[in-house]
Amino acid sequence: MEGIGFHASRVQVKGIWVPSFLYGTAWKKDDTQRFVTMALAAGFRGIDTANQRKHYHEVGVGDALRIAFDAGMPRESLFIQTKFTQRPGQDHRLPYDERAPIAEQVRQSFESSCEHLHVDVIDSYVLHGPSASVGLPQCDLDAWRAMEDLHTAGRTRLLGVSNVTAEQLALLCKVARVPPAMVQNRTYARTGWDRDVRVVAKQNGVVYQGFSLLTANAEELKSPVFDRIARRTGMTRSQIVFRFAMQLGMICLTGTTSEAHMKEDLATSEEPLSDEEIALLENVSGP
Numbered sequence: 205m206e207g208i209g210f211h212a213s214r215v216q217v218k219g220i221w222v223p224s225f226l227y228g229t230a231w232k233k234d235d236t237q238r239f240v241t242m243a244l245a246a247g248f249r250g251i252d253t254a255n256q257r258k259h260y261h262e263v264g265v266g267d268a269l270r271i272a273f274d275a276g277m278p279r280e281s282l283f284i285q286t287k288f289t290q291r292p293g294q295d296h297r298l299p300y301d302e303r304a305p306i307a308e309q310v311r312q313s314f315e316s317s318c319e320h321l322h323v324d325v326i327d328s329y330v331l332h333g334p335s336a337s338v339g340l341p342q343c344d345l346d347a348w349r350a351m352e353d354l355h356t357a358g359r360t361r362l363l364g365v366s367n368v369t370a371e372q373l374a375l376l377c378k379v380a381r382v383p384p385a386m387v388q389n390r391t392y393a394r395t396g397w398d399r400d401v402r403v404v405a406k407q408n409g410v411v412y413q414g415f416s417l418l419t420a421n422a423e424e425l426k427s428p429v430f431d432r433i434a435r436r437t438g439m440t441r442s443q444i445v446f447r448f449a450m451q452l453g454m455i456c457l458t459g460t461t462s463e464a465h466m467k468e469d470l471a472t473s474e475e476p477l478s479d480e481e482i483a484l485l486e487n488v489s490g491p
Contacts, residue, residue, distance in 0.1 A: 215455055217385050217411050220361055222283050223250035224450055228415055228459035229265050236264030239461050244272050246466035252457055254287035254332055255317045257297035266320040286317045287332035288347060306343050310350035328386055329360035333367035340375055352382040370400035377408040388413035393424040394489040415457040417445050429484045443472040448485045451477060
């Protein structure tokens with residue numbers, strides 16, 4: 205993929221190094237600061253959040269980052285990703301004036317995120333899902349144009365989109381002035397690990413981020429295939445999933461709240477799975 209290079213624990217995206225693991229901060233509520241602080245101590249250097257109080261506590265993420273910065277952690281050592289969420293995805297705690305034009309909502313949400321996170325530049329700014337299940341409504345295109353303006357102004361280094369179909373990603377790549385560098389989706393084994401979206405991403409030089417790699421595939425993780433690979437590699441089931449995903453070219457998200465699991469995830473072996481093992485895992489839900 206042009207502009208993309210994979211190297212151990214980092215992925216190069218359009219000349220920018222991105223950690224192969226991001227710590228996901230959704231659904232942690234008032235414990236967000238504690239878990240992000242724990243993740244940073246465990247070794248995570250990529251943080252994923254959103255300015256969407258319904259599912260995220262971005263201020264809590266920022267509190268953890270401020271503590272880390274005050275303790276001497278360089279800003280440039282961290283990759284910070286957040287999102288703009290349209291009105292249907294929000295509750296009453298909005299980060300913008302819902303009466304304002306979409307472009308102004310994006311600007312207000314972005315500035316609010318920078319204030320929450322104690323930064324001036326966001327590493328990756330993501331459109332948090334289209335407003336319709338098919339196509340890209342005008343409000344999403346308006347939001348993307350405003351995000352492109354932020355990119356042009358140097359306020360965000362990369363742009364991304366999440367929760368999209370293959371058709372929506374292809375359409376966005378076609379109409380964007382600044383194409384998405386990232387696509388983030390929940391990744392189900394039963395859909396070939398989101399094969400259709402991954403194909404479109406590869407065709408357009410977009411890096412795929414997979415979330416819920418474990419929780420969305422609880423039944424598949426019980427497969428004897430994992431026992432067989434675990435015996436050969438010494439990896440846990442979770443580590444096998446992450447090693448597999450990385451070999452498919454994914455950046456992995458994990459939102460574990462266990463310090464032991466954080467360290468275990470980051471310790472995933474760099475030893476590649478065999479072609480046979482990759483094929484077995486790709487089809488673990490059946491053909």
